[in-house]
Amino acid sequence: MGVVVRNIERASAETIAGLAECGVATVHEAQGRKGLLASYMRPIYSGARLAASAVTISSPPGDNWMVHVAIEQVQAGDILVLAPTSPCEDGYFGDLLATSMQARGGVGLIIDAGVRDIRDLTEMNFPVWSKAVYAQGTVKETLGSVNIPVVCANQLVNPGDVIVADDDGVCVVRREEAETVLAAARKRVAAEEDKRKRLAVGELGLDIYDMRGRLAEKGLKYV
């Protein structure tokens, strides 16, 4: 505790933008179904969709001091990822901190705790995925750390990892795997486009994916 790592590596802006376009469900599949944060992480408003480099925060419960420290480390295109050291739903973050984030080029917040001022955040187009909406304030008394690996909503997030988030939830992509995952995700998008067309005209998945034989073999009976 009490450490701030100043220099972190980030994925390239093109890779990050590409991952944003693919979306959470596709990226998650493309990287072998790993990296998905718990389903209780929900967006405060619908329709936001982004990818960004993680600036991580490990914070004591009910203490948002480290958020201020972290914002100084934020570069354009970064997102804060806050994991409290024990379960907490206090509102660590509101419109003032969002103003500060936007002034630095920060694009959002992932928080395994609470957030407040969501009307203002919505008007500011500042997206947040959180465990709770809760106006309960926090103190500034105890140190935490910035840009160390954290476990957030049951997933390990390293500083500089790429966060992909949309209405389906939040997924983390290892920085060093980001390009590979993007390539796989794009392939998947293309393949899905073809399947979508065939399904749209009434062809069945049973036939497209050639499942009938294996189903019969396993013993499926039609009565």
Next chain:
Amino acid sequence: MGVVVRNIERASAETIAGLAECGVATVHEAQGRKGLLASYMRPIYSGARLAASAVTISSPPGDNWMVHVAIEQVQAGDILVLAPTSPCEDGYFGDLLATSMQARGGVGLIIDAGVRDIRDLTEMNFPVWSKAVYAQGTVKETLGSVNIPVVCANQLVNPGDVIVADDDGVCVVRREEAETVLAAARKRVAAEEDKRKRLAVGELGLDIYDMRGRLAEKGLKYV
């Protein structure tokens, strides 16, 4: 496990349409306050309102193979009702399966588990009531059954039963009781209309329902 029932009986299209108009709260009251699925079953977007015949799926946790099997059994106006055999919030269903459903005339999904691609599903006007939104994918390894009775979110659903769903949640009406329930629901709608008018001009429920005597008898004291 491993059974697909091909032929199921359905309520008439008129009855189903009538129930949709009445809505969940009214239908639930009209059939004696039974058939309501657990309150954690929430719509992925607001404003959807439907009634439809249930094509049921009993599925292993984290395995959506049977969804493909079920879609072949779907007729125009049907809705899928999926109950996993143990608690699960994986995303069994996304935009490709919704495309397939719409191509067959299917109108929605009730799932006691997770769903993904909700941005696409919203744009497609494909309503889903689910326990979770979660991008976690599933496998296709183990058989389940289609069109057998299932317990979904603490309610028994038989294939062909009528599902009524709106912003208030999800209610199941036995196929063989659907007409009677519709009649009772319509009576209820008419009666409520009258009460609404009286309440709107300031009359009190205490007087409309003639409650004052019974309240006094039970010992209510005004101080």
Next chain:
Amino acid sequence: MGVVVRNIERASAETIAGLAECGVATVHEAQGRKGLLASYMRPIYSGARLAASAVTISSPPGDNWMVHVAIEQVQAGDILVLAPTSPCEDGYFGDLLATSMQARGGVGLIIDAGVRDIRDLTEMNFPVWSKAVYAQGTVKETLGSVNIPVVCANQLVNPGDVIVADDDGVCVVRREEAETVLAAARKRVAAEEDKRKRLAVGELGLDIYDMRGRLAEKGLKYV
């Protein structure tokens, strides 16, 4: 049980209106971070924002008889606050009761249980903050009380206390402290305005709040 208190004191309309403008997060901070209801109390639709005098209801689980009794005690600008005597998510309240409330000048409902007809309530602009949306009906068999102190979602609410509610949740302000809290909240709003401007041009909280010295003293290390 079985008591209705007819005369309760209320805060002044100006004070109440002022608190509504400040919003939940600010009011909660301004009164020393107390009075916030549990975070599971969520609005049925986004964007509502109000302050109102509490007419309280203590009700048996699954029995909404006292709601009818309470509405007779409602004056223009009041809000119902219902706490069941044991945990319950039944739908105590729907569009007919909302119609009656609006006819009496009532402005909303806070309920540590369920609500139904939320499509109608949304169209009527009748805001509700509740623990659940659930169409399950209630009976009218057992007495409760109106306008006694209740504990609702883990907070004590006295009749006549001011309820402040918006997208962030629900906060209760003691009637006798309402003016003082409003003054403190307004001061806070003004102070925040200044900080918002400084943050918006890129100044850091670390500097505005002069945190660097104390962080160093506690041992924060930059690496």
Next chain:
Amino acid sequence: MGVVVRNIERASAETIAGLAECGVATVHEAQGRKGLLASYMRPIYSGARLAASAVTISSPPGDNWMVHVAIEQVQAGDILVLAPTSPCEDGYFGDLLATSMQARGGVGLIIDAGVRDIRDLTEMNFPVWSKAVYAQGTVKETLGSVNIPVVCANQLVNPGDVIVADDDGVCVVRREEAETVLAAARKRVAAEEDKRKRLAVGELGLDIYDMRGRLAEKGLKYV
């Protein structure tokens, strides 16, 4: 609502006793992994193990009137299975009702709600599997039904079905399948005995179940 079915069929005492010996986990496997109540149904004390015929109760939330009605229908070897019509954790049942049950030969209670007096129940050796321990009392105002099919903790239970319960939880066996399930369960017990011996001397499941080939085929890599 408001119906009491007096005559129900029960499985034979021998079959029931046999199922009790096999225990929940074995019976559940033996009948194809169905019939298991939700995992939140926990025993009030460790070590109880029984099988019994279900006398079912559908009860309003917070109203235990029907328990009294049901006890009159109880025969020696029966167990009460109570499902409230909406979620509730009130204490429907305590030591007086347990005294009455034992006087009639009743052997326990399965309740998707609360129970109280658990110190007394433990001393009486009256086992209960419940959702909650909660002293909150109930009223006697509204009718329910006895010996109709109910959904309890996400499983359908018909009157006369066999309930098997132990420290692992609660499983329901259809009355008409009870003998067949018992035979399958006994076969399973015997087979397990053999495997237990082999495992106890250090043989691996990988070899006993001959898994190595199929694992390699699926692509498992040892590094």
Next chain:
Amino acid sequence: MGVVVRNIERASAETIAGLAECGVATVHEAQGRKGLLASYMRPIYSGARLAASAVTISSPPGDNWMVHVAIEQVQAGDILVLAPTSPCEDGYFGDLLATSMQARGGVGLIIDAGVRDIRDLTEMNFPVWSKAVYAQGTVKETLGSVNIPVVCANQLVNPGDVIVADDDGVCVVRREEAETVLAAARKRVAAEEDKRKRLAVGELGLDIYDMRGRLAEKGLKYV
């Protein structure tokens, strides 16, 4: 925040001892079914049964400084009642604090948060009813208050109120009502004894409480 009330009134030792004997379920009924803490408050070991005067603590989340302050206010026969100012399950209390409590004559802890060292506490016969068992430590940085009214697990507790706790949970009795409640509880115990005897020989509640007429009147049908 930041207030310690030194002098609080307590109920008499005889009244407190009497309430302990009656137990939670009986006391709760005797005072009109009020004062019961939420059902998630569970004892760390079975069999403890006590009544004691509440020394209350309002504490920030994850900060147990005020526990040390509170122990100085404890007299023989007192119990600590800790309510965090926002939801928290950190382990505020362990064997060292229990040693200190026992040295001062303190008899237990009620905490709407976590506790740790439960093996030691069990060996020390120091009973705790808590929301969680959790080894997560706390800090000592922020003030709270001692002996002010708190809401603990959804019930208001005033300093000096009598806490009754056993395997059924925790109930609070207002200090000024303690004698009256004890009298009512004793009456109830006596009445139950008579009913227990009648039930034990097979008489039915239906007859003892004379329910058959009212059931018939409400329309109960036997088939």
Next chain:
Amino acid sequence: MGVVVRNIERASAETIAGLAECGVATVHEAQGRKGLLASYMRPIYSGARLAASAVTISSPPGDNWMVHVAIEQVQAGDILVLAPTSPCEDGYFGDLLATSMQARGGVGLIIDAGVRDIRDLTEMNFPVWSKAVYAQGTVKETLGSVNIPVVCANQLVNPGDVIVADDDGVCVVRREEAETVLAAARKRVAAEEDKRKRLAVGELGLDIYDMRGRLAEKGLKYV
């Protein structure tokens, strides 16, 4: 997925034994309050207390195939740590697998899912800390991995890390930090012994830890 790491490093037997003696709460404090698994991880019986080297399993939901694979990798003194790839409470593990584990010298199981046969496991003295007790069986269809880093109940566990578990829960200690943590834990135990003696004779924490000045400085008021 589909990888088994055969050779992992382990801490020394002495270090592991030392950590077991210190217990979860002390070890967790000694390593700076990190590594504690979520509080829902509870032992199936009271009194177990151990430390052991982690053999990790990443497993699909409802599929226990990898448990068989993992047991072959177990050495004397190891414990299995199973993390499903999405939330699941199925019973992955029962008495047969425990028999196999004990035959190999394995000492327990940490599982972020369900366990069954807990009566047998208790008799065998095979301790398990789990999220649920649930008899629901699993399949053997899909590969996972053994001895890769996993996130279990919100904590990262590497193969070979030391698991410390007792009635307070479960804590993970990095293998490479195990000796240092043990030294710190022992220091803490010694220091606590001294404090325990002083507290036992009635000295106050306020004085032992010299808190009065700082409390006064923060503004604590005695009234």
